[in-house]
Amino acid sequence: MYPFADQALVFVMLINFLALGSSRMNVSVRAVALQGVTLGILPGIMHTFSWHLLAITAGIILAKGVAIPWLLVGAMRKAEIRREVEPLIGYIPALVLGAIATALAFVFAAKLPLAPEHQGLLFIPASIATLLTGFLLLVTRRKAISQVIGYLVLENGIFIFGLLLTEAMPVMVEAGALLDLLVGIFVMGIVINHISREFSSIDTSRLTALKE
Amino acid sequence: MTHILIHILLVLLMPPLLLGVIGKTKAFFAGRVGAPYLQPYYDIWKLMRKGSVFSETTTWLFRAGPIVTLSVAVTASLLIPLGNHSAPFSFAGDMILFAYLFGLARFFTVAAALDTGSSFEGMGGAREATFSCLAEPTLFFALVVLARLSGSLSLSTMLTGSITTLWPDSAPSLILLAGSLFIILLAENCRVPFDDPNTHLELTMIHEVMVLDHSGPAFGYILYGAAMKLFVLGAFFLHIAFPFKAGDPFLDWGVFIIAMLLLAVVIGIVESIMARLRMVRIPQILVASTILAAFALVLVLR
Numbered sequence: 001m002y003p004f005a006d007q008a009l010v011f012v013m014l015i016n017f018l019a020l021g022s023s024r025m026n027v028s029v030r031a032v033a034l035q036g037v038t039l040g041i042l043p044g045i046m047h048t049f050s051w052h053l054l055a056i057t058a059g060i061i062l063a064k065g066v067a068i069p070w071l072l073v074g075a076m077r078k079a080e081i082r083r084e085v086e087p088l089i090g091y092i093p094a095l096v097l098g099a100i101a102t103a104l105a106f107v108f109a110a111k112l113p114l115a116p117e118h119q120g121l122l123f124i125p126a127s128i129a130t131l132l133t134g135f136l137l138l139v140t141r142r143k144a145i146s147q148v149i150g151y152l153v154l155e156n157g158i159f160i161f162g163l164l165l166t167e168a169m170p171v172m173v174e175a176g177a178l179l180d181l182l183v184g185i186f187v188m189g190i191v192i193n194h195i196s197r198e199f200s201s202i203d204t205s206r207l208t209a210l211k212e
Numbered sequence: 213m214t215h216i217l218i219h220i221l222l223v224l225l226m227p228p229l230l231l232g233v234i235g236k237t238k239a240f241f242a243g244r245v246g247a248p249y250l251q252p253y254y255d256i257w258k259l260m261r262k263g264s265v266f267s268e269t270t271t272w273l274f275r276a277g278p279i280v281t282l283s284v285a286v287t288a289s290l291l292i293p294l295g296n297h298s299a300p301f302s303f304a305g306d307m308i309l310f311a312y313l314f315g316l317a318r319f320f321t322v323a324a325a326l327d328t329g330s331s332f333e334g335m336g337g338a339r340e341a342t343f344s345c346l347a348e349p350t351l352f353f354a355l356v357v358l359a360r361l362s363g364s365l366s367l368s369t370m371l372t373g374s375i376t377t378l379w380p381d382s383a384p385s386l387i388l389l390a391g392s393l394f395i396i397l398l399a400e401n402c403r404v405p406f407d408d409p410n411t412h413l414e415l416t417m418i419h420e421v422m423v424l425d426h427s428g429p430a431f432g433y434i435l436y437g438a439a440m441k442l443f444v445l446g447a448f449f450l451h452i453a454f455p456f457k458a459g460d461p462f463l464d465w466g467v468f469i470i471a472m473l474l475l476a477v478v479i480g481i482v483e484s485i486m487a488r489l490r491m492v493r494i495p496q497i498l499v500a501s502t503i504l505a506a507f508a509l510v511l512v513l514r
Contacts, residue, residue: 010384010511014504074260092499099503103510110514125514 004045008038009126012160013102016133018152020098021091023083027067029072032152036064039159046163068152071187076145089140101132123164130157144190148183155179216300218465226469227439228252230446230476235286237480252439253475259432267425268381270327273495277324278426278433285440288349291367292444295461295468296457298368305365311348314400314441318344325422336421339491343399343406343418346498353505354389357512358452361385371448375455390453392508395501397449397479399494405466406494496497 019028040061047053055119082163087094105128112124134154158179232249239246248254266274291310293299325333355370355397361378362370379386399406402419409420423434447468454471458464489497 001514007384010388013507014388017500017503017507092496095496095499095503099276105464106510106514 005042006122008042008045009122009160012038012156013126013129016102016153017095017098019137019149020133021095023091025076025083025143025149026073028146029069029147032149032156033065033069035153036068037061039156040064042160042163064152068183068187070143072148073183075187075190086142087140087146088142094136094140097136098133101136102129105129105132118164120162123160123200127157128173129159130154130160133157148186148190148191150184152183155183178197195201215297215461219297219300220290222294222465222469223286223440223443226472227443228256228436230442230472231439233473233476234480234483237477240412241481241484252435256432256436259435260303260429262428264428264430266298267328269329270425273320274324274327274425275430277320277327278423278430278437280320280436281317282433282440284313286435287445288313289440289444292447293368293372293451294447294465296372296464297461298372302366302368307359307365307370310367311351311355311396315344315348317441319438321422330425332421333424336418339418340422341497343494346495346502347359347399348496350502351503352390353398353509354393354452357389357505357509359383360509360512367484371451375451376457379455382512385511386452388504388508388511391451392501392504393449393452395497397442397445398482399498399501400445401438403479405486405489405497406478443472446472449477468474502504 012035015031015038018031019035022028022031038159040057043060044053044057089097102125106125109125111130114124118124131154134150134157137150137153139150141147141150226284229249229252231252235251236246236249273413288310290300291302291306291313293302318340324339325337325340358370359365360374361382375386398404402409407418407420419438423431426434450468450471456467456471458467
């Protein structure tokens with residue numbers, strides 16, 4: 001149907017596993033950035049060329065692949081967090097859960113009453129699998145930044161679903177972009193939160209030093 | 213008939229050359245001249261002429277280990293098709309025999325290691341058993357995917373016939389399979405990210421620690437059997453990663469030999485640019501490769 005779309009979606013699902021299995025935040029941020037870029041290229045593959053499409057593609061790649069990862073890396077550096085220390089569920093169980101979720105996504109997608117032209121495409125299972133991976137990340141990680149990463153993965157899943165509906169409801173795609181903005185605000189919130197915490201801790205240490 | 217003869221000759225003569233090529237590649241990356249390509253042959257020949265020392269505490273199990281390892285490798289090499297030619301022996305379901313032949317070899321290696329009563333060898337045996345437990349599901353998932361794609365349960369028809377025609381349609385699952393099988397190829401043959409065949413530090417090694425007590429011809433059998441296992445699993449990997457058909461049967465043999473040597477160079481490069489993984493990371497990588505293969509199965513079953 002769409003050449004290379006299946007390969008790209010398989011790649012997206014592999015990145016899900018990478019995000020689930022890596023303990024380093026740097027790796028997960030890069031994984032999500034790569035996922036965003038892959039998803040940004042997808043609409044470009046699916047439709048015939050137009051300047052409007054090019055602008056949308058560039059916009060998605062800039063937002064998902066450059067801006068948000070850049071903000072996240074900045075937040076990580078400010079908060080001095082490099083790895084998720086103690087996730088609620090370990091990495092290997094999380095990977096296995098992710099694999100089960102992916103398999104279930106395929107089973108579920110086969111049961112959905114889809115439009116005939118959407119049947120047999122990888123979009124629906126990939127979207128559900130990415131959604132579930134995002135959920136897993138959100139639920140199992142403690143650090144706020146890795147939760148934002150989970151949220152981004154979740155949002156990517158919604159975006160994949162929206163790709164199928166671009167002709168029917170363009171609003172869905174716009175809503176996807178809005179969700180991205182929301183994540184941006186999340187990130188800013190974390191940064192500000194950490195800065196304020198940092199300052200207060202510095203203050204208390206100075207106070208104790210004064211006492212002595 | 214000639215093809216069966218070529219198959220047997222290749223299987224018997226070529227495996228140590230792969231080790232030589234890997235060694236030469238590593239030497240090239242380290243800026244050394246390196247041992248000659250034929251060094252593994254000299255090593256095996258040297259070991260064959262030596263006498264053996266057997267500890268008094270060991271039983272027949274210890275002596276059976278190397279012999280079983282080598283004979284199992286030879287049997288498995290008769291089941292695997294090389295290049296574009298089918299194997300000398302093939303029947304429906306030989307893929308399960310193929311997988312469990314290596315299981316048998318592993319059991320005897322571990323049993324022989326435990327038989328010495330050395331604590332180090334027991335540790336190596338425990339590691340080997342743990343890691344191969346995690347590696348085995350990947351091999352089976354891969355075999356199931358191939359069986360499903362080709363509609364056959366025999367290795368020869370599964371691997372020689374249809375992979376080239378399958379690539380355009382099921383490229384994603386075949387790429388996943390190739391990736392996970394490469395991980396298994398490195399893990400099963402104790403290559404670098406998982407195990408370092410050159411170290412002799414008991415605390416870090418897996419396979420080498422189990423064969424510390426073997427000497428002389430017995431150790432020669434182990435080296436030769438290990439080389440043959442690398443050859444057989446490498447041929448299996450090449451069927452999926454490099455399904456090339458030249459058309460002419462003799463040209464096919466040439467292509468196969470060149471592809472095997474290239475694979476040895478690639479393994480040498482991987483060994484040169486990667487460090488050994490920490491012991492705790494190895495199960496993670498093996499589970500990840502299992503998940504890749506399972507994902508390939510999901511894609512195929514869809």
